[in-house]
Amino acid sequence: MTNFNRHPDSYHHWDLKIDGDVAHLRMNVDPEHPFKSGYELKLNSYDLGVDMELADSIQRLRFEHPNVKVVVVGSGQERAFCAGANIGMLGASTHPFKVNFCKYTNETRLSLEDASTRSNLKSICAINAACAGGGYELALACDEIHLVNDNNSAVSLPEVPLLAVLPGTGGLTRLVDKRKIRRDRADVFCTMAEGLRGKKAKQWGFVDEIWPKSKFADKVQERATELAASMPEKAKAGITLEPIEHQRDGNTYTYNHVRIDVEPEERRATLTVQGPTGDQPKNGADYEQAGSAAWAIRAFRELDDALLQLRFDHEEIGLIVLKTRGDRDALLQIEQDLQADKGHWLCNEILLLMARVLRRWDLNARSMYALVDADSNCAGAFLEMTLACDRVYALEDDAVKFAIGPLSNGTLPMSHGMTRLHNRFLSTPEQADKLASEPATYDVYDADEHGLITFLLDDLDWDDEVRIALEERVSMSPDALTGMEASLRFGGAENCDSKIFGRLSAWQNWIFTRPNATGDEGALTRYGAPESAKYDWRRT
């Protein structure tokens, strides 16, 4: 059972210091504290445990330290900024773990960019020494990259020449799509194990600034101060994020507002999300008062944790059945209040948290079916969760309602930037516009008419049809379903974020399974061994 809770006081691998409106987040990986035993985290290389602390830092900067406007991501080690993902760990990991690890680290880096774009928290990567692979991919996720100009400090993506895999944590896509580096220069860079240093790295666009070693710390600090001064104030003090707790009883995980019932034999899990009860904050000031116990924060942090538990600890669960519960009006009221005060830093952060968790839900490599009956609370963000599902089964019953809330018109976008309603109604964008911009509650017949339901079933058919549907789904090839869902869930245009999952990660998934990388004689397996890798040279 994986514990995703982290706290700066007990970090093993990072050091977070707040200095006015600038934060310093320094990587200093303890080689003796790997996430699993069997490898040593040398040279600031990372594994899942290291990345959990990074994800925690970013989340805490947003909620606990809204006074911080710039975070400087650096290293606490002289010899290495970061050597990337640990090769021993990758070589020893199963395919599902490797894929889940990469997806998690991608989401962490996207959360850093999300903070920059939507939450006025800028990032500067201060590269004081060698910066390779996933280390440079972390740099690419920052707003600015500063590099020491000396004979040793290089940025590099040596995965292709040394390991026969891709820099799969967004690296390739961000080179050409975010930094818009010329494709031939990107090609050269990605095939040279030694990478680029100093002037050339800057000239070709791989870093933004280079500084002599003697002035490096000062120059970075100067720039951080300058950048912070250019950013608007958010708030003096934040709220404390209390740990997420759940009880596990056999195959049931119980949180305050979320519950998972895992049925391993059936290869499915039921995810139940519960709407708010009791008094809830009405505006940003109230939320500051209430802290992380408020439903809007707690429920989505719990959901986030639950999704990660399913990903990492229940690999054979092929289908997640979504059930929404609670009071519709109470949920919609919260969304309305958050939206009304979204100029408040904390309301903004809460809305962004909800959006990120919903994107993690969209990107689940599991089938997702929503069951909507008279007990359901298919409203607002819970309706978004429902629409994110591969199918929606609804009971033909007057008590069943679908309520589009105020956040469905752009506040909770998918990875490719579209709303779930627009993504659903690609052939009728004007219908999507209308539905999204006019929050309303529909009975089940109208909801069906409007296209929100896949199968509307009457009372007589419900049990049997649902049972058969669930059984059928989990009988199919998990790989084929993953590829199919990745292709059908994201219609329309792609952007940098969605290309990371759609194009880059798809190729990486393939490469991870190929003997040239992970076979007995493959490069990832043989890394560090005296014999070099043997390749099947056929190009496909």
Added chain:
Amino acid sequence: MTNFNRHPDSYHHWDLKIDGDVAHLRMNVDPEHPFKSGYELKLNSYDLGVDMELADSIQRLRFEHPNVKVVVVGSGQERAFCAGANIGMLGASTHPFKVNFCKYTNETRLSLEDASTRSNLKSICAINAACAGGGYELALACDEIHLVNDNNSAVSLPEVPLLAVLPGTGGLTRLVDKRKIRRDRADVFCTMAEGLRGKKAKQWGFVDEIWPKSKFADKVQERATELAASMPEKAKAGITLEPIEHQRDGNTYTYNHVRIDVEPEERRATLTVQGPTGDQPKNGADYEQAGSAAWAIRAFRELDDALLQLRFDHEEIGLIVLKTRGDRDALLQIEQDLQADKGHWLCNEILLLMARVLRRWDLNARSMYALVDADSNCAGAFLEMTLACDRVYALEDDAVKFAIGPLSNGTLPMSHGMTRLHNRFLSTPEQADKLASEPATYDVYDADEHGLITFLLDDLDWDDEVRIALEERVSMSPDALTGMEASLRFGGAENCDSKIFGRLSAWQNWIFTRPNATGDEGALTRYGAPESAKYDWRRT
């Protein structure tokens, strides 16, 4: 050695009949004529040989029958429209062949859509019986899908439930991106082996029209006539496409204007393209006179053939070295003349042929390096070929020139719709605009200044640096290079076409290598056998 030449007179699998401005292309696969022995092409299932004839038909309709405005794609068999790609063939094929086969069939279907979009040749798919998998993917590539409304005729994509692979010939992407079918309905459709019939198929958007069996032929004919009447006239008579011939002498392929020198030990091939010599047509009427011997047609058909030879018959060649030769002005003159008369149907077709062949070049799953020296003809479409390369090596010599021609500003787009100049200069679109819209010849220093060159090398370094570069490239993992190149070559936005290769095919590549599909107990291997497939249930 694969012969890609086909001619309607000797088709085994299709019947092409021209009836005024409507053509009838009927699939009637001869089970006894598979492309390779070892399987039987039952129920109008197809293999590479069947698809070569289809590709040939589309090409001939465009060049030989410009009077045709609508092609009706049908079946010559009562019991089956098309059962899709032959499973026995897929099960028995190597991974590289499967991938190359899928890429080729994708390009064929895209050429049908290209004819519709850019060449006023519309297509109607007339589905008279069961239409499954690749059969329905062919239908999806047509402009309209008409289905017999009876109890037997269904459209289906049974790959996921029956074979544990994806409908990888554009099917998934076209469902949501081209036909804009609701993603939950697409999900249902892609997981039901039996597919959809009649009214439901139409109601959910999987077909456009349904007709009773008794009226089917008449209704389709009626619609074809009506559609043809709505299209502009192109021309009464076309030109004849003579077969493409080449001499093979050991590892050298010699065409009229193209040459390949394969060096199997070095795992590389040199592709030499030769510009025009002698008198060439000045306008559309001249081209009609000259026929397919004209350089602009012949050279690009030869290049197309050469690329396919390399793909299918030289799987271990990892690097293609591009050399351009001939007279720059003669090449630019041809482009200028074609562009000036592009309202003429044949000039239009020639330009579209050039664009398609260049896209096939972009999509090569091989590394591509251009060598530009004083003998090079780095102009116009040959400059486009150069820019499509992963790297451009140029010799520092006053005689070396780079000439941007009149076609670089949108006439020869990449799959994702961008020009190669805009794709190269994503960070400076205004520079790309300027370069693309102002054809000019640059010396090598200016070309370097403008960013057209990766490495500018002087005479002393040239031989050694080039040799080392070529050797280094072919030493790396072929899989990692394929994934890297696919990610770096296509920056910026994606569209339906590029998503077929970038998102869908990447997932399919992965799935093809997974034991759940192609292992001893995988679904593709066990298809038709008494035992059902066994799956590793871990979802990734």
